[in-house]
Amino acid sequence: MANTKTPQPGLAKRESAPADPDLWIRMYQQMVQIRLFEEQVNDLYKTARMPGLAHLYSGEEAVAVGVCNALRRDDYITSTHRGHGHCLAKGASLDRMFAELLGKAPGYCRGKGGSMHIADQDTGNLGANAIVGGSAGIATGAAMSAKMRGADQVTVCFFGDGALGQGVLYEVMNMASLWKLPVIYVCENNLYNEYTHYTETTAGELTARAKAFGIHAETVDGQDVRGVYEEARQAVNRARQGEGPTFLLCDTYRYYGHHVGDIQRTYYRAKEEEDFWRTERDPIKLLAGWLVEQQVSDTVTLDQMMADVRAEVAAAVEFALAAPFPDVSEVDQHVYA
Amino acid sequence: MATAKEPERNEKKTMRTITYREALREAIAEEMRRDERIYILGEDIAGYGGTYGVTKGLIEEFGEKRVKDTPLAEEVIAGAAIGSALGGLRPIAELMTMNFSLLASDQIINSLAKFRYMFGGQAKLPVVIRMPAGGGAQRGAQHSQMLESLYAHIPGLKLVMPATPYDAKGMLKASLRQDDPILFIEHELLYNVKGEVPDLGVHYTVPLDQGIVRREGKDVTIVTFSRMVHICSQAAEDLAKEGIEAEVIDLRAIRPIDLDLVLDSVRKTNRVVIAEEGWKYYGTGQGIAALIYEYAFDWLDAPIAHVTGKDVPMPYSKVLERAALPGKAEVIAAVKALVPARATAGVGAR
Numbered sequence A: 001m002a003n004t005k006t007p008q009p010g011l012a013k014r015e016s017a018p019a020d021p022d023l024w025i026r027m028y029q030q031m032v033q034i035r036l037f038e039e040q041v042n043d044l045y046k047t048a049r050m051p052g053l054a055h056l057y058s059g060e061e062a063v064a065v066g067v068c069n070a071l072r073r074d075d076y077i078t079s080t081h082r083g084h085g086h087c088l089a090k091g092a093s094l095d096r097m098f099a100e101l102l103g104k105a106p107g108y109c110r111g112k113g114g115s116m117h118i119a120d121q122d123t124g125n126l127g128a129n130a131i132v133g134g135s136a137g138i139a140t141g142a143a144m145s146a147k148m149r150g151a152d153q154v155t156v157c158f159f160g161d162g163a164l165g166q167g168v169l170y171e172v173m174n175m176a177s178l179w180k181l182p183v184i185y186v187c188e189n190n191l192y193n194e195y196t197h198y199t200e201t202t203a204g205e206l207t208a209r210a211k212a213f214g215i216h217a218e219t220v221d222g223q224d225v226r227g228v229y230e231e232a233r234q235a236v237n238r239a240r241q242g243e244g245p246t247f248l249l250c251d252t253y254r255y256y257g258h259h260v261g262d263i264q265r266t267y268y269r270a271k272e273e274e275d276f277w278r279t280e281r282d283p284i285k286l287l288a289g290w291l292v293e294q295q296v297s298d299t300v301t302l303d304q305m306m307a308d309v310r311a312e313v314a315a316a317v318e319f320a321l322a323a324p325f326p327d328v329s330e331v332d333q334h335v336y337a
Numbered sequence B: 001m002a003t004a005k006e007p008e009r010n011e012k013k014t015m016r017t018i019t020y021r022e023a024l025r026e027a028i029a030e031e032m033r034r035d036e037r038i039y040i041l042g043e044d045i046a047g048y049g050g051t052y053g054v055t056k057g058l059i060e061e062f063g064e065k066r067v068k069d070t071p072l073a074e075e076v077i078a079g080a081a082i083g084s085a086l087g088g089l090r091p092i093a094e095l096m097t098m099n100f101s102l103l104a105s106d107q108i109i110n111s112l113a114k115f116r117y118m119f120g121g122q123a124k125l126p127v128v129i130r131m132p133a134g135g136g137a138q139r140g141a142q143h144s145q146m147l148e149s150l151y152a153h154i155p156g157l158k159l160v161m162p163a164t165p166y167d168a169k170g171m172l173k174a175s176l177r178q179d180d181p182i183l184f185i186e187h188e189l190l191y192n193v194k195g196e197v198p199d200l201g202v203h204y205t206v207p208l209d210q211g212i213v214r215r216e217g218k219d220v221t222i223v224t225f226s227r228m229v230h231i232c233s234q235a236a237e238d239l240a241k242e243g244i245e246a247e248v249i250d251l252r253a254i255r256p257i258d259l260d261l262v263l264d265s266v267r268k269t270n271r272v273v274i275a276e277e278g279w280k281y282y283g284t285g286q287g288i289a290a291l292i293y294e295y296a297f298d299w300l301d302a303p304i305a306h307v308t309g310k311d312v313p314m315p316y317s318k319v320l321e322r323a324a325l326p327g328k329a330e331v332i333a334a335v336k337a338l339v340p341a342r343a344t345a346g347v348g349a350r
């Protein structure tokens, strides 16, 4: 089905002087890291070294990176089936991520979780949930715990446009608004629930849902990492100051299939649509262009950074490929009843 | 109860080989042609044709009115199916996997299973909820579950779990010709399995309350269902080479259960192995074992053995998943532990 909202190429003008140029550079590196990580994951799948059902985040990097840079390490996130980007942006390391995807012992969950279930509590990542909408209550509860403990931690709940079909989303927004919980609901609208355009499954205006509960709602260009960061920062401030939840709608796009095995896509979305997003709306290119234009950096430096990240990714995947599988006896570990 | 018949000899001539997936699709299409009240709803079932491709092509023949893509909202899928059945339709609800049926379980257990009884017999609920279940494809803990025992516990639900294309088609057609709620549980690793099915145009159904003896044997009875039927049949072939003749019973339906078929076999072999993919404690197999102990205790020469999935959430790593799933080796080991030297010695123990 055709897109109802025509995305515009390039970036909207935005007044955000680089107060801290290092921050933009770091965001650039993180987005590149996620992009190259996912390319490697796709390659591992295609060469039959990893099983299917990995859902790649490529194209959506600015959302996780913009949001997570507005958070402290001790703030919480919950993630989804499409969660690699969230984990990396919150501070997970490449080698242990790869190890988890390959089911190896040094993986974040010792190989028990896999691509759809990475948790890293040291960086505040409470865990990815592969049930659509499955994190909504959990994120809300984590926010409640911070409030009850008198801590100023904020919780971000990432979910896709598809989760808007689940009733639990509306139940948690009601509760979070009533109790003024420090939670940010980040809806990653990549236009599709699997193979169906979101307009065929989602009635009405998206942010109106949150507003109906008295929740502050914003829509942001999810390909503009500076814009995402700015909106997330304001939401985090509100949450820390006890002003309650925010709903942040990020318009974005996934470059690959719903999962790595979804390669024939033309029957549900046009090649031209994919090409448009990749060439005109790519979050990495857009930030790079801005960095050069503002003379924060130059193409030679940025290319060198990309090459450095590529080397890191290559080393990490090598580590994971060489790592041992967990011992079979671990199958019975972590069971308490 | 008599063993359910495989196709008659004269039917054999007109058999063809199709996949489990195709068998299901044919059943749906044939019944939708026959009965206008039947429609199907679920996530990504129309344009995409279903996550496992079962409903491919149905939208072209039956149109959007009868092949409905829904939002991602399992509770509503089940609820809408129930409501539309009360309104006189005959819904087939596809839940993308059994794991997600948990989001629909309130509607299934608190309403679907109860209305007929709770309303003093007033409500007819010809609702068929189809869902794939099971593990073995490294999909992790939330996408690999075999949860039939949760529902098998509930009065008011019928549970059908076919293992072959023949049964998949025949039982789905039978499900759509009766008036009670049915959970039709498929297995994710069965869709590509091929088997013989009567030619198009040859009508048949398979009863929803009869198991079938897949292989006759005198030494031990293996009671199983769904994908484990194939694993147990292979195990039985291997055991036969060592002189142990196992009888393999495919229950085909869990509730109601064809207990007579099981008990008849137990009276013959005096030894039982129950094999299932799901967890051991409070599961389907333990329920069946309790029934055998209750009704055929005196016929048993040994405690019932039980092959199950490991009592853990399904791990992702292939080495761990392999260790968590029951396979042919476990079935063979269980049989050998039950049937000691007698078969190899060629002398009955009794």
Ligand SMILES: Cc1ncc(C[n+]2csc(CCOP(=O)(O)OP(=O)(O)O)c2C)c(N)n1
Residues within 6 Å of the ligand: A055, A081, A082, A130, A131, A132, A133, A159, A160, A161, A162, A163, A164, A190, A192, A193, A194, A258, B043, B072, B074, B096, B100, B103
């Ligand atoms: C409760 C539930 N229903 C169905 C699924 C199968 N499923 C996995 S991802 C997905 C689509 C989710 O779409 P969206 O929320 O937009 O996230 P995206 O994949 O686009 O990132 C579906 C239907 C699931 N995991 N959980």
Ligand SMILES: [Mg+2]
Residues within 6 Å of the ligand: A160, A161, A162, A188, A189, A190, A191, A192, A193, A194
């Ligand atoms: Mg989406």
